[in-house]
Amino acid sequence: MKNGGGEMMRQNLVSIKDMNKDEILLILMQAQKFSQGESWRAGEQTFVANLFFEASTRTKTSFEVAERKLGLEVIPFEAGSSSVLKGETLYDTVRTLESIGVNAVVIRHKEDQYYKQLVNKVNIPVINAGDGCGQHPTQCLLDLFTIQQEFNRFEGLKVGIVGDIRHSRVARSNAESLRKLGADVRFSGPPEWFADDYLTAGDYMELDRLVEEVDVLMLLRIQHERHDGGAEMTKEDYHQMYGLTVEREQRMKPGSIIMHPAPVNRDVEIADGLVECSRSRIFKQMENGVFVRMAVLKKVLEGSNSNELVNQKWQYSC
Amino acid sequence: MKNGGGEMMRQNLVSIKDMNKDEILLILMQAQKFSQGESWRAGEQTFVANLFFEASTRTKTSFEVAERKLGLEVIPFEAGSSSVLKGETLYDTVRTLESIGVNAVVIRHKEDQYYKQLVNKVNIPVINAGDGCGQHPTQCLLDLFTIQQEFNRFEGLKVGIVGDIRHSRVARSNAESLRKLGADVRFSGPPEWFADDYLTAGDYMELDRLVEEVDVLMLLRIQHERHDGGAEMTKEDYHQMYGLTVEREQRMKPGSIIMHPAPVNRDVEIADGLVECSRSRIFKQMENGVFVRMAVLKKVLEGSNSNELVNQKWQYSC
Amino acid sequence: MKNGGGEMMRQNLVSIKDMNKDEILLILMQAQKFSQGESWRAGEQTFVANLFFEASTRTKTSFEVAERKLGLEVIPFEAGSSSVLKGETLYDTVRTLESIGVNAVVIRHKEDQYYKQLVNKVNIPVINAGDGCGQHPTQCLLDLFTIQQEFNRFEGLKVGIVGDIRHSRVARSNAESLRKLGADVRFSGPPEWFADDYLTAGDYMELDRLVEEVDVLMLLRIQHERHDGGAEMTKEDYHQMYGLTVEREQRMKPGSIIMHPAPVNRDVEIADGLVECSRSRIFKQMENGVFVRMAVLKKVLEGSNSNELVNQKWQYSC
Numbered sequence: 001m002k003n004g005g006g007e008m009m010r011q012n013l014v015s016i017k018d019m020n021k022d023e024i025l026l027i028l029m030q031a032q033k034f035s036q037g038e039s040w041r042a043g044e045q046t047f048v049a050n051l052f053f054e055a056s057t058r059t060k061t062s063f064e065v066a067e068r069k070l071g072l073e074v075i076p077f078e079a080g081s082s083s084v085l086k087g088e089t090l091y092d093t094v095r096t097l098e099s100i101g102v103n104a105v106v107i108r109h110k111e112d113q114y115y116k117q118l119v120n121k122v123n124i125p126v127i128n129a130g131d132g133c134g135q136h137p138t139q140c141l142l143d144l145f146t147i148q149q150e151f152n153r154f155e156g157l158k159v160g161i162v163g164d165i166r167h168s169r170v171a172r173s174n175a176e177s178l179r180k181l182g183a184d185v186r187f188s189g190p191p192e193w194f195a196d197d198y199l200t201a202g203d204y205m206e207l208d209r210l211v212e213e214v215d216v217l218m219l220l221r222i223q224h225e226r227h228d229g230g231a232e233m234t235k236e237d238y239h240q241m242y243g244l245t246v247e248r249e250q251r252m253k254p255g256s257i258i259m260h261p262a263p264v265n266r267d268v269e270i271a272d273g274l275v276e277c278s279r280s281r282i283f284k285q286m287e288n289g290v291f292v293r294m295a296v297l298k299k300v301l302e303g304s305n306s307n308e309l310v311n312q313k314w315q316y317s318c
Numbered sequence: 319m320k321n322g323g324g325e326m327m328r329q330n331l332v333s334i335k336d337m338n339k340d341e342i343l344l345i346l347m348q349a350q351k352f353s354q355g356e357s358w359r360a361g362e363q364t365f366v367a368n369l370f371f372e373a374s375t376r377t378k379t380s381f382e383v384a385e386r387k388l389g390l391e392v393i394p395f396e397a398g399s400s401s402v403l404k405g406e407t408l409y410d411t412v413r414t415l416e417s418i419g420v421n422a423v424v425i426r427h428k429e430d431q432y433y434k435q436l437v438n439k440v441n442i443p444v445i446n447a448g449d450g451c452g453q454h455p456t457q458c459l460l461d462l463f464t465i466q467q468e469f470n471r472f473e474g475l476k477v478g479i480v481g482d483i484r485h486s487r488v489a490r491s492n493a494e495s496l497r498k499l500g501a502d503v504r505f506s507g508p509p510e511w512f513a514d515d516y517l518t519a520g521d522y523m524e525l526d527r528l529v530e531e532v533d534v535l536m537l538l539r540i541q542h543e544r545h546d547g548g549a550e551m552t553k554e555d556y557h558q559m560y561g562l563t564v565e566r567e568q569r570m571k572p573g574s575i576i577m578h579p580a581p582v583n584r585d586v587e588i589a590d591g592l593v594e595c596s597r598s599r600i601f602k603q604m605e606n607g608v609f610v611r612m613a614v615l616k617k618v619l620e621g622s623n624s625n626e627l628v629n630q631k632w633q634y635s636c
Numbered sequence: 637m638k639n640g641g642g643e644m645m646r647q648n649l650v651s652i653k654d655m656n657k658d659e660i661l662l663i664l665m666q667a668q669k670f671s672q673g674e675s676w677r678a679g680e681q682t683f684v685a686n687l688f689f690e691a692s693t694r695t696k697t698s699f700e701v702a703e704r705k706l707g708l709e710v711i712p713f714e715a716g717s718s719s720v721l722k723g724e725t726l727y728d729t730v731r732t733l734e735s736i737g738v739n740a741v742v743i744r745h746k747e748d749q750y751y752k753q754l755v756n757k758v759n760i761p762v763i764n765a766g767d768g769c770g771q772h773p774t775q776c777l778l779d780l781f782t783i784q785q786e787f788n789r790f791e792g793l794k795v796g797i798v799g800d801i802r803h804s805r806v807a808r809s810n811a812e813s814l815r816k817l818g819a820d821v822r823f824s825g826p827p828e829w830f831a832d833d834y835l836t837a838g839d840y841m842e843l844d845r846l847v848e849e850v851d852v853l854m855l856l857r858i859q860h861e862r863h864d865g866g867a868e869m870t871k872e873d874y875h876q877m878y879g880l881t882v883e884r885e886q887r888m889k890p891g892s893i894i895m896h897p898a899p900v901n902r903d904v905e906i907a908d909g910l911v912e913c914s915r916s917r918i919f920k921q922m923e924n925g926v927f928v929r930m931a932v933l934k935k936v937l938e939g940s941n942s943n944e945l946v947n948q949k950w951q952y953s954c
Binding site for chain 2: 057058061062064065068069076078080262263264265266283284286287289290
């Protein structure tokens with residue numbers, strides 16, 4: 001457990017691995033309530049800051065809307081014009097925000113497990129909005145929520161994850177969580193991206209067979225910006241070999257759905273015309289992201305308002 | 319008609335050309351009410367995002383204040399740190415914002431008619447805050463409002479527009495609208511900027527005569543950033559030949575006014591000392607911009623809340 | 637007096653030098669009330685903008701939180717995407733914001749005394765959040781507040797200021813204000829940074845003696861970004877010669893405190909392990925910054941709402 005177990009689980013969300021099945025299902029249940037119009041307020045004026053050290057439209061905006069819907073005051077933070085430029089550490093930046101009165105931080109950072117500098121060290125909740133090639137727990141939760149909304153179960157569901165598992169912070173979290181919840185997870189995509197991977201060992205399927213068997217087809221974004229370059233295939237070749245073509249979509253089972261974390265590379269991972277087709281839940285995923293993030297924010301803010309935390313004082317020692 | 323006629327006119331404001339005389343006058347009337355303290359609220363929590371892909375203080379801040387005065391929640395969007403950097407299209411960006419819960423977008427973009435990718439394709443109103451060398455309808459409306467506030471009529475009013483018509487998104491919209499409303503519009507400035515222009519054919523006047531005849535003198539900003547460079551005249555020469563010098567201002571008619579969309583190049587388009595002189599409405603224009611934008615936001619948000627639009631569902635087809 | 641004396645003092649806060657002892661103590665008293673939970677609202681919807689032309693986390697966020705706690709509407713302003721890029725002057729930018737409806741501006745700018753372009757020229761309050769190597773009055777006030785909170789007096793208190801006085805906008809303001817309030821101020825640090833300085837003449841002490849005598853030890857940040865480079869000593873050497881080492885801290889008087897404006901260069905100005913030690917008020921200073929800024933905002937907004945200012949019209953003359 002990365003953040004010291006159940007005690008701190010009320011206060012942070014840094015990794016989906018730290019959450020057991022019940023904790024996951026509780027978040028999904030709360031997200032469901034929010035999607036049906038339930039409202040919740042943190043009480044008196046509560047401040048959050050979104051620290052995005054990597055480019056993002058979707059996740060940042062989604063958190064921002066979620067925060068506003070909960071009546072939180074969102075304090076702007078621009079990584080590019082912050083004291084991080086003067087060499088300040090992430091710890092000092094977050095301790096500063098804590099001192100100034102910020103009640104929770106949402107962070108995206110390119111460093112794997114950046115949150116180890118913070119958890120159990122700062123006294124406000126940290127929500128991980130993506131760390132390097134590591135975790136992206138709210139994306140995982142919104143994917144799970146979208147599946148639950150559709151099928152109302154995970155047990156026995158067949159899920160195919162297609163693409164660049166190795167560089168995807170979504171793929172690993174999703175695969176592990178889905179298996180924890182009882183789903184049967186298979187993988188496809190360029191074989192060289194699966195070599196020596198414990199997750200995918202034995203579970204690789206040819207895409208042309210996979211599309212016919214799955215209830216959920218999760219396409220992954222090609223992370224051009226995380227690859228070293230090198231001799232890669234063309235976009236057209238990728239699409240034909242590992243993408244969801246119009247032809248492949250037609251062979252999918254009735255009732256099966258298509259997911260993608262976005263932004264989509266149109267005509268690469270998925271044919272342009274399929275992005276908004278009737279099977280696609282791509283924009284639904286984005287809509288659901290807001291409700292899941294509201295549920296996560298509620299959870300950590302309620303946790304950090306509990307008596308034991310309010311009474312906990314900083315222990316200074318020289 | 320760019321956006322498909324009256325049906326969608328309630329939902330977007332992309333070009334002043336799409337508005338007839340009555341529609342323009344209704345906006346001005348509502349702006350007048352807002353300037354007198356009328357308030358209007360969109361109802362429950364309503365989200366807008368301002369997508370400015372080009373630098374702007376005036377327009378962006380003006381929209382922001384207008385939005386806050388209407389009680390809207392403004393979701394920050396920084397073009398420089400958005401997924402546009404990952405190659406996402408404008409359409410996907412706006413559809414994302416729509417999915418996340420944003421109820422209207424205001425966009426400035428350097429591409430002419432960028433809005434053709436959006437109108438009738440996304441389901442939330444688009445307000446154009448400037449496209450390339452094309453339209454800037456809220457600037458046009460605030461100019462019209464400032465003139466109406468001063469003279470209480472357009473019919474028979476003589477308006478001179480001076481400067482770089484060809485590169486100005488303000489000039490063309492203003493000239494066409496003013497003529498639609500009955501004003502007599504003339505042009506001046508460097509002749510090479512008027513060659514082969516349908517707008518200005520036959521309506522060119524020497525500046526020294528023009529300043530004596532007009533009720534409204536609209537100076538245009540020299541768009542250094544849109545010119546290719548080349549052998550242009552010095553700032554001093556421009557000022558002497560085509561700028562409003564102190565001497566020229568003294569020959570203007572009693573009651574005539576000076577306008578400029580700003581930012582002003584002081585001592586180029588207008589003598590430094592005239593920027594805040596008694597004839598100048600330059601800062602008044604900025605003040606009026608907020609009221610006009612409130613009126614436009616009210617219009618599109620009322621339109622998009624109408625039953626027929628709420629009932630309109632996205633038609634997905636594979 | 638930089639801003640024309642008492643008349644305008646109600647409207648701006650540009651320099652601590654303009655404030656007399658009573659004015660300073662009134663701000664501290666109000667900050668104390670805010671720290672104890674007092675609330676104050678500016679009345680109807682009031683807009684402020686924070687114009688930070690230099691990188692800052694602490695100060696900008698602190699103002700932002702202070703503004704929200706007073707119920708102000710904070711209009712975002714990003715220097716990097718503003719019309720300043722089109723060559724607009726600071727005066728025109730602030731006049732624009734004023735016209736658009738902004739009721740007060742907070743400015744950080746790298747130019748010394750940038751505010752001389754604004755004070756008595758624009759009609760909204762200007763709060764200086766740092767000018768070049770000049771003033772940083774709210775930092776000074778929060779330092780004074782932190783000292784008063786600790787000792788409940790200034791008279792007879794011995795304060796040591798250590799480091800790069802010459803490049804610090806904090807050091808000079810603090811030294812002058814502390815002397816005005818009756819404290820005994822001494823200096824230490826690299827002697828070459830004190831040459832020919834009226835402030836420090838005769839008041840230089842060896843650091844090893846200073847640490848044993850002071851009630852308050854104020855460490856200054858090494859402003860790497862303001863130095864020309866050149867042959868400077870290593871960080872390790874600086875720490876051993878002029879930094880607060882663990883050994884030096886152990887010789888400090890009982891009840892004495894450590895201050896630093898932050899961001900801290902750990903193991904340079906102060907040993908890493910001392911940053912959050914029991915003597916340290918470094919994060920307390922940040923917490924106090926919010927209350928002091930609330931007090932300053934209240935002061936200038938009350939001033940600018942007074943009748944004489946509301947009735948004051950702009951005098952245009954050609």
